[in-house]
Amino acid sequence: MANLFSLTMQPIPFADWINKFVNWLTQFVGFFNGITDFIGAIVNSFQWVFDLLPVWLFIVLVLGITYWALHDSKHWGLMLFELIGLVLIYNQGYWRDMTQTLTLVLTSSLIIVVIGIPLGIWMAKSHTVKVIVKPILDFMQTMPAFVYLIPAVALFGIGMVPGVIASVIFSLPPVVRMTNLGIEQVPTDLIEAADSFGSTGWQKLIKVELPIAKNTLMSGVNQGMMLALSMVVIASMIGAVGLGSEVYFAVGRNNAGSGFTAGFAIVILAIILDRVTQAFNKNKKH
Amino acid sequence: MTKKVEVKHLTKIFGRHVGRAKEMINEGKSKDEILAKTNSVVGVHDANFDVNENEIFVIMGLSGSGKSTLIRMLNRLYEPTDGEILLDGESITKFDKKELRDFRRKKMSMVFQNFALFPNRTIIENTAYGLEIQGVDKETRHQKAHECLELVGLHGYDDRYPNELSGGQQQRVGLARGLANDPEILLMDEAFSALDPLNRKEMQDELLDLQSHLKKTIIFISHDLNESLRIGDRIMIMRDGEIVQIGSPEDILQHPKNDYVEKFIEGVDRTKILTASRVMIRPDVINIEKDGPRTALRLMKDNHNSSVYVVDSEHHFKGLIDAKDVIKQIEDDKRDLQSILRTDVPTTTPDTPIKSLLNDISKTSVPFAVLDDNDRLLGIIIRSSVLGAISGNEVQNNG
Numbered sequence: 274m275a276n277l278f279s280l281t282m283q284p285i286p287f288a289d290w291i292n293k294f295v296n297w298l299t300q301f302v303g304f305f306n307g308i309t310d311f312i313g314a315i316v317n318s319f320q321w322v323f324d325l326l327p328v329w330l331f332i333v334l335v336l337g338i339t340y341w342a343l344h345d346s347k348h349w350g351l352m353l354f355e356l357i358g359l360v361l362i363y364n365q366g367y368w369r370d371m372t373q374t375l376t377l378v379l380t381s382s383l384i385i386v387v388i389g390i391p392l393g394i395w396m397a398k399s400h401t402v403k404v405i406v407k408p409i410l411d412f413m414q415t416m417p418a419f420v421y422l423i424p425a426v427a428l429f430g431i432g433m434v435p436g437v438i439a440s441v442i443f444s445l446p447p448v449v450r451m452t453n454l455g456i457e458q459v460p461t462d463l464i465e466a467a468d469s470f471g472s473t474g475w476q477k478l479i480k481v482e483l484p485i486a487k488n489t490l491m492s493g494v495n496q497g498m499m500l501a502l503s504m505v506v507i508a509s510m511i512g513a514v515g516l517g518s519e520v521y522f523a524v525g526r527n528n529a530g531s532g533f534t535a536g537f538a539i540v541i542l543a544i545i546l547d548r549v550t551q552a553f554n555k556n557k558k559h
Numbered sequence: 560m561t562k563k564v565e566v567k568h569l570t571k572i573f574g575r576h577v578g579r580a581k582e583m584i585n586e587g588k589s590k591d592e593i594l595a596k597t598n599s600v601v602g603v604h605d606a607n608f609d610v611n612e613n614e615i616f617v618i619m620g621l622s623g624s625g626k627s628t629l630i631r632m633l634n635r636l637y638e639p640t641d642g643e644i645l646l647d648g649e650s651i652t653k654f655d656k657k658e659l660r661d662f663r664r665k666k667m668s669m670v671f672q673n674f675a676l677f678p679n680r681t682i683i684e685n686t687a688y689g690l691e692i693q694g695v696d697k698e699t700r701h702q703k704a705h706e707c708l709e710l711v712g713l714h715g716y717d718d719r720y721p722n723e724l725s726g727g728q729q730q731r732v733g734l735a736r737g738l739a740n741d742p743e744i745l746l747m748d749e750a751f752s753a754l755d756p757l758n759r760k761e762m763q764d765e766l767l768d769l770q771s772h773l774k775k776t777i778i779f780i781s782h783d784l785n786e787s788l789r790i791g792d793r794i795m796i797m798r799d800g801e802i803v804q805i806g807s808p809e810d811i812l813q814h815p816k817n818d819y820v821e822k823f824i825e826g827v828d829r830t831k832i833l834t835a836s837r838v839m840i841r842p843d844v845i846n847i848e849k850d851g852p853r854t855a856l857r858l859m860k861d862n863h864n865s866s867v868y869v870v871d872s873e874h875h876f877k878g879l880i881d882a883k884d885v886i887k888q889i890e891d892d893k894r895d896l897q898s899i900l901r902t903d904v905p906t907t908t909p910d911t912p913i914k915s916l917l918n919d920i921s922k923t924s925v926p927f928a929v930l931d932d933n934d935r936l937l938g939i940i941i942r943s944s945v946l947g948a949i950s951g952n953e954v955q956n957n958g
């Protein structure tokens with residue numbers, strides 16, 4: 274009893290432990306530098322392409338992709354919105370910020386797809402993996418996003434890369450979850466049909482499970498992308514440039530006007546990304 | 560008849576405490592008790608049966624009786640808990656992963672109740688699936704798939720998607736897909752149950768037609784007794800994971816083993832499957848080559864009949880003579896039977912279904928004579944034995 278009492282009086286040094294852990298991690302400088310360089314290279318490639326593209330060509334490309342993605346149901350309204358929205362962003366002088374934000378979102382999306390989809394598949398195939406990964410996903414998604422900034426800075430420094438890392442941690446869960454769900458939802462008799470003809474595990478995955486899970490899986494990617502975009506303002510606090518930092522600065526300068534303008538630019542970008550990825554998802558229906 | 564598949568002591572228990580459940584079965588505990596104590600479901604228990612080459616073997620039983628579990632153990636979609644399955648004498652149960660895959664690719668395919676077509680693939684791609692995963696090149700496999708689609712009577716749908724087809728058409732695709740890799744054995748789990756009666760009958764005909772020239776070994780699960788009787792060479796009836804009875808359709812109808820089987824065959828249209836040989840009785844006959852009118856008359860008197868059937872020494876059917884004609888011959892003191900022989904007797908063959916005779920039987924007063932291919936008299940069909948058989952009573956064979 275007395276022991277228990279003294280326990281409640283003495284704070285357990287959680288914070289200490291975590292700090293020690295993060296410190297301990299920093300000794301693997303080489304490893305984290307490697308990751309930083311790798312992600313940095315992706316970021317730079319995207320940015321290099323966006324900087325190279327003239328504004329008009331960029332707009333034409335976006336319209337073209339939309340047109341192609343929607344090939345059987347034409348939404349001229351969406352294309353008109355894209356045209357006006359992008360021109361407006363250019364007009365407000367946020368063009369480069371927009372491409373930086375897009376770079377952040379695309380890099381994060383790329384990484385969450387590459388990590389999230391295989392992890393989701395693995396979860397669907399292995400009960401053990403599922404039992405381990407599920408609580409981690411819950412943790413990742415409920416922990417306030419700001420918290421990730423601290424170790425991200427400690428391990429990856431300042432700039433786009435830790436921004437990408439924080440976005441990835443925050444937006445990975447829906448991709449994993451939806452992939453897992455999509456694979457698990459493939460009807461049993463289709464699995465049995467695939468097995469009964471003697472498919473290997475890979476054949477079953479590639480020819481049956483993934484195509485059938487595709488819609489669910491893509492909506493996970495779509496959600497992940499939106500979450501990554503919602504991280505841009507937070508990421509700007511650790512030096513990820515783009516529309517987010519414009520908003521962040523506007524807050525600092527107490528400038529509602531430019532805050533909202535940059536905010537609108539984010540909204541425009543969000544709508545375009547959302548609708549286009551959804552279009553990819555929807556158009557091929559069987 | 561060669562045995563194609565032999566199933567020995569096959570058992571499947573679902574759950575985590577399989578060992579304990581097995582012990583309880585051996586102690587003779589009931590399934591409910593086992594479920595309550597070990598949380599394990601006994602799907603199939605100690606199934607023993609053989610399936611002959613080229614036969615359609617039908618498995619019947621109420622919902623939950625273990626039909627699907629049993630059939631899924633045959634291609635090891637479910638791993639048996641116990642027991643052995645032999646295909647052509649080789650143990651399927653011992654196959655490793657690779658052998659199992661080859662076996663599924665080459666020897667056995669499955670047709671599903673709800674078709675289980677891949678929604679993302681066209682009809683031809685669905686049909687060619689089994690060949691595709693074996694690495695057969697596209698041209699060859701599509702050619703073969705196309706042939707199979709034609710075989711099941713589906714023309715011009717190759718590039719459509721499953722959801723564009725009706726249920727009947729989809730199941731034709733299911734069947735074509737099952738045939739495309741040229742298996743020796745077809746497993747069909749309630750393959751026609753999702754179809755409306757008209758389509759179902761059409762598919763049954765299709766299957767019988769295919770079977771008459773493809774000669775596969777088909778294991779077919781059905782809920783529908785009329786379907787089983789129509790297509791089955793033999794029928795196996797299951798209850799609570801155990802086999803109750805195995806036999807030809809006629810066996811099952813004529814000698815149901817217990818109340819459970821009786822319940823199953825209640826209300827079935829027996830006239831469809833009962834044949835002349837099943838209901839015929841042995842008649843009194845006289846030999847025209849050696850018997851005279853007096854013998855004939857005595858025979859009729861002894862058996863209280865007003866007529867008697869006439870054969871020759873080789874038992875060839877000659878006709879029938881009436882008592883009154885015989886008496887007249889005796890009064891006239893003639894020995895000749897030939898002159899009073901009636902030949903206007905309706906005849907039929909032993910394999911004729913009763914259904915097609917019913918009308919005539921009720922119209923003529925003279926019983927049908929059942930003759931074999933050489934016109935030998937096998938038996939006669941009298942009205943009361945037909946009605947008896949239809950109402951489910953065993954026919955008493957005289958003599």
Ligand SMILES: Nc1ncnc2c1ncn2[C@@H]1O[C@H](COP(=O)(O)OP(=O)(O)OP(=O)(O)O)[C@@H](O)[C@H]1O
Binds near residue numbers: 600621623624628
């Ligand atoms: N995968 C499974 N896991 C656990 N129990 C199962 C499984 N499959 C079947 N069972 C159980 O095994 C028993 C037999 O089921 P099965 O599906 O073989 O019956 P069935 O004769 O095919 O019935 P139906 O006519 O409804 O298709 C049932 O009690 C069922 O609940």
Ligand SMILES: [Mg+2]
Binds near residue numbers: 626627628748
């Ligand atoms: Mg079943």
